[in-house]
Amino acid sequence: MLIETNTTNVPDARGYYGDFGGRYVPETLIPALDELIAAYNEAMADAAFQNRLAHLHATYTGRPTPISYAARLSEQLGGAQIYLKREDLAHTGAHKINNALGQALLAQRMGKQRIVAETGAGQHGVASATASALLGLECIVYMGSVDMARQQPNVFRMKLLGAEVRPVESGSKTLKDAINEAIRDWVTNVRTTFYLLGSALGPHPYPMMVRDFQSVIGTEARRQIIAMAGKLPDACIACVGGGSNAIGMFHAFRNDASVELIGVEAGGCGINSHQHASRFADPSVGRMGVLHGARSFVMQTPDGQIADTHSISAGLDYASVGPEHAYLRQTERAFYTSATDEEALSALQSLAQTEGIIPALESAHAVAEAIKRAPTMPKDAVLLVNLSGRGDKDLDTVMKALKL
Amino acid sequence: MQQAHVRGLSAVQAMFEAAKRAERAAFMPYFPIGYPTIAESIEIIAALAQTGVDGFEIGIPFSDPLADGPVIQAATQTALENGTTVRVCLDAVRQLRERGVQQPMMMMGYLNPLIAYGVEQFVLDAKAAGADGLIVPDMPPEEGAEFAETCAREGMAMVFFLAPTSSPERIALVAQVATGFIYVVSLTGVTGARSELPPDLTAFLERVKGAVGNMPLVLGFGISTPEQAKMVSAQVDGFIVGSVLVKAASNGAAAARDLAARIVEAIR
Ligand SMILES: Cc1ncc(COP(=O)(O)O)c(C=O)c1O
Numbered sequence: 001m002l003i004e005t006n007t008t009n010v011p012d013a014r015g016y017y018g019d020f021g022g023r024y025v026p027e028t029l030i031p032a033l034d035e036l037i038a039a040y041n042e043a044m045a046d047a048a049f050q051n052r053l054a055h056l057h058a059t060y061t062g063r064p065t066p067i068s069y070a071a072r073l074s075e076q077l078g079g080a081q082i083y084l085k086r087e088d089l090a091h092t093g094a095h096k097i098n099n100a101l102g103q104a105l106l107a108q109r110m111g112k113q114r115i116v117a118e119t120g121a122g123q124h125g126v127a128s129a130t131a132s133a134l135l136g137l138e139c140i141v142y143m144g145s146v147d148m149a150r151q152q153p154n155v156f157r158m159k160l161l162g163a164e165v166r167p168v169e170s171g172s173k174t175l176k177d178a179i180n181e182a183i184r185d186w187v188t189n190v191r192t193t194f195y196l197l198g199s200a201l202g203p204h205p206y207p208m209m210v211r212d213f214q215s216v217i218g219t220e221a222r223r224q225i226i227a228m229a230g231k232l233p234d235a236c237i238a239c240v241g242g243g244s245n246a247i248g249m250f251h252a253f254r255n256d257a258s259v260e261l262i263g264v265e266a267g268g269c270g271i272n273s274h275q276h277a278s279r280f281a282d283p284s285v286g287r288m289g290v291l292h293g294a295r296s297f298v299m300q301t302p303d304g305q306i307a308d309t310h311s312i313s314a315g316l317d318y319a320s321v322g323p324e325h326a327y328l329r330q331t332e333r334a335f336y337t338s339a340t341d342e343e344a345l346s347a348l349q350s351l352a353q354t355e356g357i358i359p360a361l362e363s364a365h366a367v368a369e370a371i372k373r374a375p376t377m378p379k380d381a382v383l384l385v386n387l388s389g390r391g392d393k394d395l396d397t398v399m400k401a402l403k404l
Numbered sequence: 405m406q407q408a409h410v411r412g413l414s415a416v417q418a419m420f421e422a423a424k425r426a427e428r429a430a431f432m433p434y435f436p437i438g439y440p441t442i443a444e445s446i447e448i449i450a451a452l453a454q455t456g457v458d459g460f461e462i463g464i465p466f467s468d469p470l471a472d473g474p475v476i477q478a479a480t481q482t483a484l485e486n487g488t489t490v491r492v493c494l495d496a497v498r499q500l501r502e503r504g505v506q507q508p509m510m511m512m513g514y515l516n517p518l519i520a521y522g523v524e525q526f527v528l529d530a531k532a533a534g535a536d537g538l539i540v541p542d543m544p545p546e547e548g549a550e551f552a553e554t555c556a557r558e559g560m561a562m563v564f565f566l567a568p569t570s571s572p573e574r575i576a577l578v579a580q581v582a583t584g585f586i587y588v589v590s591l592t593g594v595t596g597a598r599s600e601l602p603p604d605l606t607a608f609l610e611r612v613k614g615a616v617g618n619m620p621l622v623l624g625f626g627i628s629t630p631e632q633a634k635m636v637s638a639q640v641d642g643f644i645v646g647s648v649l650v651k652a653a654s655n656g657a658a659a660a661r662d663l664a665a666r667i668v669e670a671i672r
Contacts, residue, residue: 014546022546022547023544023546023547024515024542024543024544024547025542025544026470026471026541026542026544026565026567026589027544027564027565027566027567027570027574027578027589028565028567028568028569028589028592028593029569030544030569030570030574031567031569031570031571031574032569034571170477170481171467171468171481176468177468180468180469180470183470184470184471184473184594187470187471187592187593187594188592188593188594189592190569190592191569191592287520288519289516289519289520290515290516290519290542291468291516292468292470293542298516300516300520302520303489303490303491303517303520303521304466304490304516304517304518304519304520304521305466305467305484305516305517306467306468306516
């Protein structure tokens with residue numbers, strides 16, 4: 001299955017999604033971005049490249065991933081029927097591999113032997129390390145030391161896969177700081193290095209490229225849900241960190257006006273606590289700004305310093321959000337809400353006990369929204385939840401939080 | 405009564421003309437407001453002014469300075485902890501002018517705090533405080549129209565960057581939109597002292613010089629010794645020294661002042 005590019009009116013030639021996006025980077029990187037855009041467009045127009053990616057997805061990633069009908073959970077909630085798109089069953093345990101393989105193939109095609117990546121939850125780091133091992137590329141992953149402590153198993157996996165994990169001690173020591181450090185590395189080694197960005201954020205063309213590589217999720221899911229449920233879903237629900245799994249799911253449904261698109265941000269300790277990562281929910285901190293190369297919603301202080309964020313899930317614990325989500329929200333094509341740490345933990349347990357699936361804490365935020373909505377909907381309604389990853393990496397955090 | 409001096413773009417242009425007459429490059433130290441403290445940073449800049457430097461790049465701290473190396477990252481982090489906001493930086497410029505510092509001052513800050521302040525308001529207030537221009541390292545020309553237009557209207561210099569990776573098309577574009585000077589990044593990388601100047605520097609500078617007409621070129625990133633300053637002084641219209649001065653300032657204002665004085669001496 002080939003990925004279609006340029007099927008929407010966004011981004012425009014300058015990388016803008018309405019008011020959002022762009023290329024806010026040091027001049028040193030502009031030629032690298034130009035080179036990347038050219039190489040990306042050329043690769044996507046080349047059937048051989050696309051076929052190679054599709055072949056790897058079929059024989060290595062384990063695509064298509066199935067949709068599971070969550071019969072017992074739906075029954076228990078007594079409303080809409082819940083279906084799960086099982087990205088947790090993709091190789092390495094999350095959707096991140098869809099993008100990592102695509103970009104790593106592109107890096108190889110561009111003759112770049114050295115990969116740098118950032119990671120929050122570690123899933124993108126593991127996916128990048130995996131793709132690099134598969135293609136014989138050198139891989140360096142920047143990870144905040146706070147995230148290294150809470151996602152230990154993934155740190156070990158990256159090392160086993162032959163990647164070098166560099167701890168980042170600056171700032172809040174989480175995803176935002178890992179991105180800073182990855183960009184500093186890229187600026188320094190730009191001629192030889194490919195920056196393998198893990199979410200639908202950063203300067204153009206990254207948000208577009210990551211969306212396109214992740215769009216395989218929604219393209220498969222749309223076909224699968226029609227076959228299984230006999231109709232389009234009433235709503236698609238996905239968690240939103242930078243926004244890659246959500247945009248990957250939403251993209252195929254963008255022209256289906258009847259399908260509500262719902263993004264779930266990290267509500268942390270609650271919006272009123274200001275200890276969260278809900279860029280859209282809290283106008284006292286989430287405002288239009290520029291971070292990591294794109295104009296989007298950014299959590300910041302009144303003085304424009306980037307605010308510290310909080311989420312129990314490292315993958316959602318980020319101060320900005322991909323520009324296309326800001327655009328989908330502004331144009332009211334998608335709707336954004338949040339789930340708290342507590343709601344996510346509770347959803348994780350519900351899904352584990354009714355369906356035998358332990359979701360990643362990130363994905364549990366999407367499940368939490370489905371649990372809130374389903375009872376308010378009729379029994380013939382269909383909710384499609386993107387289960388972006390599996391929970392093995394989070395066992396330690398969950399055990400501590402539940403005092404087990 | 406203080407003599408009214410020319411400010412803004414004209415002051416920046418006059419700085420390069422004076423340096424050219426003296427057959428050397430203009431020396432513009434970088435120093436962030438708020439490090440080691442707000443008061444000390446003002447003292448240090450005033451002391452540097454006394455050594456005969458030609459202009460300043462005044463750093464506005466940002467929580468996520470992705471074009472900076474460890475020294476400036478740490479210093480600006482301290483500055484933030486000391487409560488240094490955009491407003492505080494503009495106030496520092498006002499105080500420096502009141503104390504008689506006359507050299508051109510370029511405000512150097514990342515974009516987000518400036519957006520939060522208000523782009524147009526920032527240019528107006530910077531001008532009123534006595535600053536002469538603006539440098540925004542994460543804003544290439546394509547994203548800089550609002551700043552460029554406001555600066556043009558207010559007679560302030562709006563600097564853009566070139567790097568060793570810049571293509572002939574980028575060089576032509578930046579030469580067209582920059583006012584005051586072009587900030588030429590000496591190497592691919594972040595700020596920070598380097599023991600050697602990059603080996604391909606001369607070739608890179610020749611490539612740029614041939615394409616930018618009369619627009620002054622100011623070299624920055626990595627220049628750290630009086631010897632290096634002397635070498636680049638013959639090749640460009642100006643140069644910026646940052647990390648090594650900030651590092652020196654951690655040993656007191658006198659250390660920073662002495663280093664600046666040695667650089668001033670070296671390029672005479
Ligand atoms: C399983 C999982 N889901 C979601 C996310 C959030 O990222 P995004 O919003 O880009 O999908 C992550 C990030 O690490 C993740 O590991």
